[in-house]
Amino acid sequence: MSGGTLRFRPLDLGRWLLWGGTAVLFLVLPHVFTQGFALTLMSQAGIMVIFALSYNMLLGQGGMLSFGHAVYSGLGAYFAIHALNLIGKGQLALPVSLLPLVGGLAGAAFGVLFGWVTTTKSGTTFAMISLGIGEMVAASSLMLPGFFGGEGGVTANRTAGAAVLGITYGPAIQVYYLIAAWTFASMAAMYALTRTPLGRIANAVRDNPERAEFVGYDTHVVRFLQLVLASFFAGVAGGLAAINFEIVTAENVGVLRSGGVLLATFIGGVGFFFGPVLGAVVFTLFVVWIAILTKAWLLYLGLFFVALVLWAPGGLASLVVAALQAAKGGRLRRRLPAYGALAAAGAVALGGFVVLVEMLYHLELEAVNDPVLQLAGLRLDVKTAAPWIAAAAVLAAGGALCAAAWRRARRDEAAAT
Amino acid sequence: MEFFLVTLLNGLSYGLLLFMLSSGLTLIFSMMGVLNFAHASFYMLGAYFAYSIAARIGFWPALVLAPLAVGAAGMLVERWGLRTVHKHGHVAELLFTFGLAYLIEELVHLVWGRPPVDYRVPAALDGPLFTLYGTAFPMYRGFMMLVSVAMLGMLWLVLTRTRIGLVIQASLTHPQMVEALGHDVPRVFMLVFGGGAALAGLAGVIGGNAFVTEPGMAAMVGAIVFVVVVVGGMGSLAGAFVASLLIGLLQTFSVTLDWSLAGALAWLGVGLPPGRFLAEAARITVAQAAPVLPYLLMVLVLVFRPRGLMGTRES
Numbered sequence: 001m002s003g004g005t006l007r008f009r010p011l012d013l014g015r016w017l018l019w020g021g022t023a024v025l026f027l028v029l030p031h032v033f034t035q036g037f038a039l040t041l042m043s044q045a046g047i048m049v050i051f052a053l054s055y056n057m058l059l060g061q062g063g064m065l066s067f068g069h070a071v072y073s074g075l076g077a078y079f080a081i082h083a084l085n086l087i088g089k090g091q092l093a094l095p096v097s098l099l100p101l102v103g104g105l106a107g108a109a110f111g112v113l114f115g116w117v118t119t120t121k122s123g124t125t126f127a128m129i130s131l132g133i134g135e136m137v138a139a140s141s142l143m144l145p146g147f148f149g150g151e152g153g154v155t156a157n158r159t160a161g162a163a164v165l166g167i168t169y170g171p172a173i174q175v176y177y178l179i180a181a182w183t184f185a186s187m188a189a190m191y192a193l194t195r196t197p198l199g200r201i202a203n204a205v206r207d208n209p210e211r212a213e214f215v216g217y218d219t220h221v222v223r224f225l226q227l228v229l230a231s232f233f234a235g236v237a238g239g240l241a242a243i244n245f246e247i248v249t250a251e252n253v254g255v256l257r258s259g260g261v262l263l264a265t266f267i268g269g270v271g272f273f274f275g276p277v278l279g280a281v282v283f284t285l286f287v288v289w290i291a292i293l294t295k296a297w298l299l300y301l302g303l304f305f306v307a308l309v310l311w312a313p314g315g316l317a318s319l320v321v322a323a324l325q326a327a328k329g330g331r332l333r334r335r336l337p338a339y340g341a342l343a344a345a346g347a348v349a350l351g352g353f354v355v356l357v358e359m360l361y362h363l364e365l366e367a368v369n370d371p372v373l374q375l376a377g378l379r380l381d382v383k384t385a386a387p388w389i390a391a392a393a394v395l396a397a398g399g400a401l402c403a404a405a406w407r408r409a410r411r412d413e414a415a416a417t
Numbered sequence: 418m419e420f421f422l423v424t425l426l427n428g429l430s431y432g433l434l435l436f437m438l439s440s441g442l443t444l445i446f447s448m449m450g451v452l453n454f455a456h457a458s459f460y461m462l463g464a465y466f467a468y469s470i471a472a473r474i475g476f477w478p479a480l481v482l483a484p485l486a487v488g489a490a491g492m493l494v495e496r497w498g499l500r501t502v503h504k505h506g507h508v509a510e511l512l513f514t515f516g517l518a519y520l521i522e523e524l525v526h527l528v529w530g531r532p533p534v535d536y537r538v539p540a541a542l543d544g545p546l547f548t549l550y551g552t553a554f555p556m557y558r559g560f561m562m563l564v565s566v567a568m569l570g571m572l573w574l575v576l577t578r579t580r581i582g583l584v585i586q587a588s589l590t591h592p593q594m595v596e597a598l599g600h601d602v603p604r605v606f607m608l609v610f611g612g613g614a615a616l617a618g619l620a621g622v623i624g625g626n627a628f629v630t631e632p633g634m635a636a637m638v639g640a641i642v643f644v645v646v647v648v649g650g651m652g653s654l655a656g657a658f659v660a661s662l663l664i665g666l667l668q669t670f671s672v673t674l675d676w677s678l679a680g681a682l683a684w685l686g687v688g689l690p691p692g693r694f695l696a697e698a699a700r701i702t703v704a705q706a707a708p709v710l711p712y713l714l715m716v717l718v719l720v721f722r723p724r725g726l727m728g729t730r731e732s
Contacts, residue, residue: 065511124507143706
């Protein structure tokens with residue numbers, strides 16, 4: 001061998017299939033779900049996927065719990081929408097398709113600006129200082145109406161500018177494919193970053209900063225670079241949001257947005273690369289779809305999050321991986337009845353709980369006008385005791401069944417091993 | 418002059434209120450190493466509990482009962498929530514309290530509704546306490562200061578002069594040794610968490626009617642309390658005290674000043690720099706920038722003195 005090391009590199013067929021399948025899925029999805037609402041949902045989910053993955057570059061890969069990640073996506077969105085307005089005025093010659101790049105560069109620039117200060121330490125100090133910077137930017141957004149547009153925000157028209165290759169971004173489907181393309185490219189780029197030396201050292205700095213320092217790496221620099229790269233992708237997500245909604249308001253840099261991306265990422269699971277993707281989709285379903293169905297969606301989202309923190313801190317991804325490993329070891333077939341019983345009991349408990357919560361919200365908000373709640377074909381008069389007792393009984397029965405199924409599963413598992 | 422004195426007193430009363438919040442947060446932090454995100458939510462619960470109790474049996478019973486109820490809620494949270502996530506590490510604990518803050522806000526929406534509730538200062542405390550050169554100082558502000566200082570004294574006495582206080586102090590630094598001596602350290606933790614929550618609840622009882630009792634009040638004060646704890650030095654009660662007063666005064670004074678960079682430049686005889694954006698930034702007055710100042714202070718402290726004003730350790 002002359003000047004090279006011998007490497008064993010089999011073709012990783014599974015990975016190619018996975019990424020190819022993802023690309024095909026992105027292409028095909030709008031033809032399967034053709035309603036306008038589904039398109040809105042998928043577009044927002046795509047943006048959230050980039051945002052959550054960029055957040056996980058900090059939390060999952062770098063061990064930095066940030067409460068101010070919306071600063072970078074929000075400022076990226078503002079720069080993108082101002083650029084879009086310049087395109088509309090003919091002062092900037094840039095295809096709208098490349099606008100997320102403007103957002104990304106702006107995000108990265110602010111990452112450079114704030115990052116050196118924030119990344120001196122990880123842990124609680126980082127969490128607090130990121131919260132402080134988030135609050136600071138959110139508060140200044142109302143101070144500088146010229147840039148942030150005050151209460152009303154900044155609006156733009158995405159169909160402005162020359163149509164490159166006949167793409168005008170008038171129809172929503174064109175915006176979807178723009179988002180899908182950027183999402184796929186960002187996913188691939190962020191995955192590739194985890195395989196670079198920087199990505200690997202970021203993991204080392206997360207797990208044992210002292211040892212990483214001894215090996216000769218400056219942990220501060222590693223965290224800083226990781227934050228700047230994460231800010232770039234957050235800015236890309238912000239730029240896409242600017243194109244998608246054609247409006248950017250102070251909410252985009254707000255504390256709620258920062259909390260939202262934390263929820264999405266954690267729900268998905270920070271330990272696996274695909275976790276945030278899963279979490280972003282579930283989170284978008286909550287925010288866009290369940291929020292239309294019920295006024296209690298924030299309560300459900302909060303409870304779901306707290307339940308995961310308490311009982312499955314690895315997020316949904318860890319559950320998926322556990323199931324896959326069980327299948328690989330041939331244990332899934334044996335455990336399937338137990339999982340099924342647990343799921344059925346859980347569904348009963350959930351049903352009772354949802355009816356209770358919905359009745360509570362109905363009683364609080366609308367019972368003055370109409371005491372009857374229509375829910376899944378049921379007509380429940382919330383002013384009478386009967387539906388409350390029935391729902392509570394269903395919840396209690398479901399809970400008892402859950403506990404029994406759990407004990408049974410534990411016993412069977414112990415007997416089998 | 419009278420304006421300065423009244424603003425000073427207002428700032429002090431606000432600073433003392435902040436200390437009631439930050440003292441509990443600091444105690445909990447030095448014990449568990451976790452910043453409790455839901456701490457301001459207990460403050461909000463205190464205000465709402467007091468509103469509901471005061472509407473039925475009056476303000477004075479509420480002053481005692483509401484903090485007790487909040488303290489009980491805090492103990493439940495510690496026993497059935499935090500203790501479960503403790504084994505997953507600090508990040509999980511922080512996330513748990515973060516989710517809890519969401520849930521408490523949503524519950525408040527559900528029980529008391531979204532608009533502010535009419536939680537008023539009791540009639541006996543309504544009115545001016547004294548008049549300084551023609552400017553009245555409200556009696557309720559004086560009452561707030563009295564309650565804060567009384568609570569401060571109590572806290573100090575309990576922590577330094579009683580047996581349970583000594584056990585708490587020992588548990589902060591040497592939990593294993595305290596456990597070996599036969600004390601139930603997890604129960605001490607639960608008590609301290611409940612006590613911190615009760616302090617926050619008391620701050621809510623007396624702060625809720627001085628300001629506004631609404632679902633956004635937790636978020637509004639929560640971030641400021643974090644600033645206090647970080648600026649004062651994490652885990653330092655004395656630091657929290659100094660930082661509370663500092664930030665209370667900073668916020669109260671800054672909203673009254675209409676100085677701006679443009680004004681200062683004009684006074685020096687320098688014209689405004691060209692460019693719309695720069696000119697806009699230069700015209701911002703101190704009063705307009707008031708919401709940003711505490712965070713700016715926090716960032717500066719973290720950059721130049723990462724352990725805070727009186728902290729003994731970093732992060």
